[in-house]
Amino acid sequence: MTSALHDKLVLGRRAERLATLVAEDLPRCRRVLDVGCGDGRISLGVLRRRPGIDLTGVDVLVRPTTAVPVVPYDGSQLPFEDGAFDVVTMIDVLHHAEDPQLVLSEASRVASDAVVVKDHLLEGAFALTTLRLMDHVGNARHGVALPYTYWTPDRWNQAFSTLGLRVDLWRGSLGLYPPPVSWLFDRSLHFLAVLRRS
Secondary structure, three states: HHHHHHHHHHHHHHHHHHHHHHHHHHOOOOOEEEEEEOHHHHHHHHHHOOOOOOOEEEEOOOOOOOOOOOOOOOOOOOOOOOEEEEEEEEEEHHOOOOOHHHHHHHHHHHEEEEEEEEEOOOOOOHHHHHHHHHHHHHHHHHHOOOOOOOOOHHHHHHHHHHEEEEEEEOOOOOOOOOHHHHHHHHHHHHHHHHEEOO
């Protein structure tokens, strides 16, 4: 019941909004890798808004039906050469990884220009409880790993700095959910960042 309600009220709007934001913030590029693309719905939305790009999807769990072609990968080593893509996108991926720093490092390795990250912030009252609930409802039925690895803003900045990445653009208000759902699930729990090498 909760999953059906989530799909009806949240999933489509969230995917469309994220596709719009990523397409707007995506640097000028041709080759894009979407790490952890899931069913490819957001990737397809980006392609519709930026028709000039070539987009490849990769995921640890390749679903039976996807909106874009998806290459399987082991969750650690991306099967591509250094700088194989202009831009790498990761939409709500790193908090599912066993080693988020490694996955971010791999994304940086295969990106010649920029890495676009949308993820969560562990910030504010009841943030951990809210994020865990959102993650469980949206992902458990798909078999997605749920280590609940959420980072504070300081921890994100440390990760970026360690890899020599600087924040070129930061969005802290994404408007993913309609009111009144947004009052609980938007808050300061999400960000979208465009990262480039320092």
